[in-house]
Amino acid sequence: MSSTPEESPAEPVETTGADPETVDDLRTVVDPASVRRAPRYAAFMVTGVVVGLVAGLALGLFLLATxxxxxxxxMDKPGVWLTVTVMGTTTLTTLLAGLLATVLDRRSLKRWNAHQDADRAV
Structure with a gap:
């Protein structure tokens, strides 16, 4: 840290690093219809957590009521039973959501590869 001010460059420096001509060429080469759509893993996991919390709370309260x-x-400590039920259900549904996202990702990859092979054959 110096007390002297830094000299600013006379011309602004481009920080993107992409040549505008290259970007235009890329848009003419890439077909938007052939871009593979993969599932968003975070959305699946968050959905699994929310479903697990709701289902675990409902199941735990049902077990305590009956x-x-x-x-x-x-049952010495009902709160512990409820907590363990909610945590177990949340863990299970989060793992199932991750498995579902992985299966859908592999399925979309197979479909995308088949589409690419069909385009190359034509």
């Missing part, structure tokens, strides 16, 4: 100390084994 608990009968005379018939069932003793």
């Amino acid at each position: 608990f009968d100390p005379q018939r069932d084994f003793p």
Whole structure:
């Protein structure tokens, strides 16, 4: 850190690094219809977490409401049971959402490759 001001360049420096002619050439070469659409993993995972929290809370509260100390084994801390149920359900649904995103990604990749092969054959 110096007390002297830095000299600013006379001409503005382009920071994009892309040549405008190259960008225009790329737009003429790339077909927007052939761009592969992959699922957004974060959206699937967040959906899995939300579904897991709601389902786990509903399941946990249902289990606590139907608990009968005379018939069932003793439950010392109901809050712990609810927490474990919610955490387990959330973990399961998040893993299932990730699996679904992976399956859809592989399916879209196969479909995209088949489309590319069909375009090359023509």
